[in-house]
Amino acid sequence: MTTSGTRPGWTALLNRPSTTSVLLFVVAVTAALSFAPDFATRANISSMLGDLLAPAIVLLAASLAMTGGVADLSVGSVLGLGAVVYATAYTASGSWQAGVLAALGVGLLAGLTNGGLALVFGVWPLIATLGMLVAARGLAKVISDGSSVAAYTPELSTALKTTVGPLPVPVLVVLGLALVCSALVRRSRWGTHLRATGGDEVVAARAGIRAGRVRLALFVLTSTAAAVAGCVQVMRTGASAVTLGEGTELYVYGALLIAGFRLAGGGHGSPMTAFLSLLSLSIVLNIFRLRGMPLPLGDILLGVTLLGAVSLGWIRQRTQRHSPEPEPEPEARPNAVPA
Amino acid sequence: MSVSAPQAAVRRSTVLPVLRRHGATLALAALWVALVLATAVKSPAFLSHQTVIAVAFNMAFIGVLVVGVSLVMLSGAEFDLSVGVTAVAAALIAAQLLTDGASFAVVLVAVLVFGTLIGTVNAALIVRVRIHPIVATLGTMFLVSGTTRLFIEFVPIPRDSFLRRHVAGDLFGVPRVFWIMVVLLAVVAFVAGRTRLGRHLVAVGGNRQAALVRGLRPDRIQAGALVFCGLVAGLAGLVLASQGDIVQSTLTPGTEFRVISILLLGGMALTGGRGSFLGVAAALLLLNTLPTAIVTWGVSSSWQPVVEGVVLAVALAVNSVRSAP
Numbered sequence: 001m002t003t004s005g006t007r008p009g010w011t012a013l014l015n016r017p018s019t020t021s022v023l024l025f026v027v028a029v030t031a032a033l034s035f036a037p038d039f040a041t042r043a044n045i046s047s048m049l050g051d052l053l054a055p056a057i058v059l060l061a062a063s064l065a066m067t068g069g070v071a072d073l074s075v076g077s078v079l080g081l082g083a084v085v086y087a088t089a090y091t092a093s094g095s096w097q098a099g100v101l102a103a104l105g106v107g108l109l110a111g112l113t114n115g116g117l118a119l120v121f122g123v124w125p126l127i128a129t130l131g132m133l134v135a136a137r138g139l140a141k142v143i144s145d146g147s148s149v150a151a152y153t154p155e156l157s158t159a160l161k162t163t164v165g166p167l168p169v170p171v172l173v174v175l176g177l178a179l180v181c182s183a184l185v186r187r188s189r190w191g192t193h194l195r196a197t198g199g200d201e202v203v204a205a206r207a208g209i210r211a212g213r214v215r216l217a218l219f220v221l222t223s224t225a226a227a228v229a230g231c232v233q234v235m236r237t238g239a240s241a242v243t244l245g246e247g248t249e250l251y252v253y254g255a256l257l258i259a260g261f262r263l264a265g266g267g268h269g270s271p272m273t274a275f276l277s278l279l280s281l282s283i284v285l286n287i288f289r290l291r292g293m294p295l296p297l298g299d300i301l302l303g304v305t306l307l308g309a310v311s312l313g314w315i316r317q318r319t320q321r322h323s324p325e326p327e328p329e330p331e332a333r334p335n336a337v338p339a
Numbered sequence: 340m341s342v343s344a345p346q347a348a349v350r351r352s353t354v355l356p357v358l359r360r361h362g363a364t365l366a367l368a369a370l371w372v373a374l375v376l377a378t379a380v381k382s383p384a385f386l387s388h389q390t391v392i393a394v395a396f397n398m399a400f401i402g403v404l405v406v407g408v409s410l411v412m413l414s415g416a417e418f419d420l421s422v423g424v425t426a427v428a429a430a431l432i433a434a435q436l437l438t439d440g441a442s443f444a445v446v447l448v449a450v451l452v453f454g455t456l457i458g459t460v461n462a463a464l465i466v467r468v469r470i471h472p473i474v475a476t477l478g479t480m481f482l483v484s485g486t487t488r489l490f491i492e493f494v495p496i497p498r499d500s501f502l503r504r505h506v507a508g509d510l511f512g513v514p515r516v517f518w519i520m521v522v523l524l525a526v527v528a529f530v531a532g533r534t535r536l537g538r539h540l541v542a543v544g545g546n547r548q549a550a551l552v553r554g555l556r557p558d559r560i561q562a563g564a565l566v567f568c569g570l571v572a573g574l575a576g577l578v579l580a581s582q583g584d585i586v587q588s589t590l591t592p593g594t595e596f597r598v599i600s601i602l603l604l605g606g607m608a609l610t611g612g613r614g615s616f617l618g619v620a621a622a623l624l625l626l627n628t629l630p631t632a633i634v635t636w637g638v639s640s641s642w643q644p645v646v647e648g649v650v651l652a653v654a655l656a657v658n659s660v661r662s663a664p
Contacts, residue, residue, distance in 0.1 A: 127417075127473065132652070250481065296486070299481045300486060303480070303481035303482030307478035314470075
């Protein structure tokens with residue numbers, strides 16, 4: 001009797017995606033403190049957070065896009081392409097503004113291409129962006145001729161590396177933006193339209209929302225943000241490697257799925273929780289690096305994260321078996337498969 | 340050999356049935372012939388024995404994977420992104436076992452078991468946990484490739500092994516493994532198009548609800564297709580290992596996307612339940628000749644991924660136009 005009394009509270013808590021994110025964060029920090037003694041040093045924390053800047057920018061845009069039902073797998077490749085284009089344009093013209101403009105253009109084009117393919121031909125976003133995933137990575141290699149491009153601007157690098165305590169200022173700015181976006185999605189009319197688009201396109205259309213337009217804007221936003229993240233990464237480190245951004249999409253979407261976003265749109269995650277999940281993942285990677293563990297472990301972590309994150313819904317449903325509500329019929333799912 | 344769910348078949352049986360049914364396949368084949376002729380005129384070296392062997396070998400490897408994924412696609416489980424790394428891992432296992440002196444039979448069983456294992460994991464994730472196929476197989480892809488690279492980087496293949504002496508080598512001017520692929524493709528096309536099992540598979544892919552109502556078990560059939568796909572990927576590993584002196588963990592990146600492009604361009608509906616194996620065969624010829632042809636035309640080989648990405652996007656667009664009623 002006592003156990004069944006506590007059960008509803010437990011399940012309710014477990015069902016909140018934010019709980020999962022917080023739990024993951026606590027586990028990651030505990031593991032870091034116990035297994036990697038160098039983790040808590042000021043230098044390590046600020047370098048780790050600094051490396052988080054580019055993925056965090058992508059995450060922010062992707063969280064909005066995912067709320068509206070747009071999941072773009074090409075962000076990692078577009079990030080790499082944006083970085084190479086920025087570095088090349090900067091080297092050619094000598095002004096970083098020109099580099100940023102060029103990268104923005106590339107991001108815009110990539111977004112329009114992705115969005116066009118998905119919306120005009122009615123292809124599911126995740127699949128529609130697979131072509132860009134391959135092509136943008138290839139283009140980055142063609143433009144950079146397969147080697148890294150140097151583009152160092154001392155003042156930008158210093159500006160991006162300013163810290164408050166151990167916390168880099170740019171990351172705090174992104175965090176602030178995430179906070180604003182969280183509030184906008186929840187409270188503003190614009191946020192309601194976004195969630196409606198992600199929830200059900202037909203219903204959204206009946207309510208007078210132009211879902212197609214919203215989605216196209218989301219495609220463009222995601223790609224542009226990825227290109228900007230690429231620029232920022234080059235500004236910080238002074239060079240663009242060809243492999244820059246590889247796997248970013250998986251970390252970002254892994255974090256988003258843990259935070260309760262859904263690939264099919266809708267969901268109830270907030271950008272802040274997603275940011276916390278991303279931070280946890282990068283802490284785990286940091287432990288691997290500090291302990292000098294082999295690199296492929298990172299790939300294994302990616303795989304486990306992705307599968308674990310998408311299985312969360314299933315696990316939650318299993319823990320809920322004893323609840324009085326009837327379970328949804330497993331066969332009664334529509335064509336679009338929930339993640 | 341085209342297979343389709345009943346309602347599609349009724350719609351298609353109108354005037355000029357042959358052209359309507361095989362028009363796209365004929366177009367792909369014509370494109371391929373034009374590509375080969377144009378490239379051969381530009382540079383006769385394109386038709387040299389060496390080039391033909393290289394292209395046919397690639398076709399054999401990719402073709403075996405295409406056969407596996409085609410059933411997954413027909414059954415409505417979309418596709419399997421983990422086939423490429425599964426094949427490479429299987430090739431590494433085969434090479435390691437051969438180096439350790441295992442017999443060919445043991446190696447064959449080992450790669451098939453390994454492939455089946457990965458296929459079973461995929462099937463469990465997709466059918467039981469209900470993860471979307473792309474996400475599930477993307478996850479297994481990273482798991483498999485990470486684990487492989489953790490243990491083995493590269494393995495040489497002993498020259499005097501059964502694999503090198505009897506499986507490698509040519510027959511009628513192309514590698515023997517090419518004929519293995521052709522036979523596999525023909526058998527699977529026959530099973531999918533002419534047998535009860537095949538009709539069930541297509542029915543599940545075409546309309547899951549209807550299949551369920553008629554007493555089929557969609558989950559079982561989709562899981563079967565996924566497990567078979569893993570098994571075939573293991574076999575593809577053996578094909579890959581028969582090629583050179585060494586197997587590396589970094590071999591053939593991006594294979595999975597090539598496989599998808601071929602299937603989509605060949606006319607397999609992304610939503611399942613419809614497709615033509617003749618079309619797939621034509622797309623296999625065309626898309627595997629294209630990279631070599633492009634290099635012959637004087638374009639740097641670093642453009643290859645760009646071309647592949649564009650081809651994938653075009654294939655998606657073409658596929659969705661053809662799928663539309």
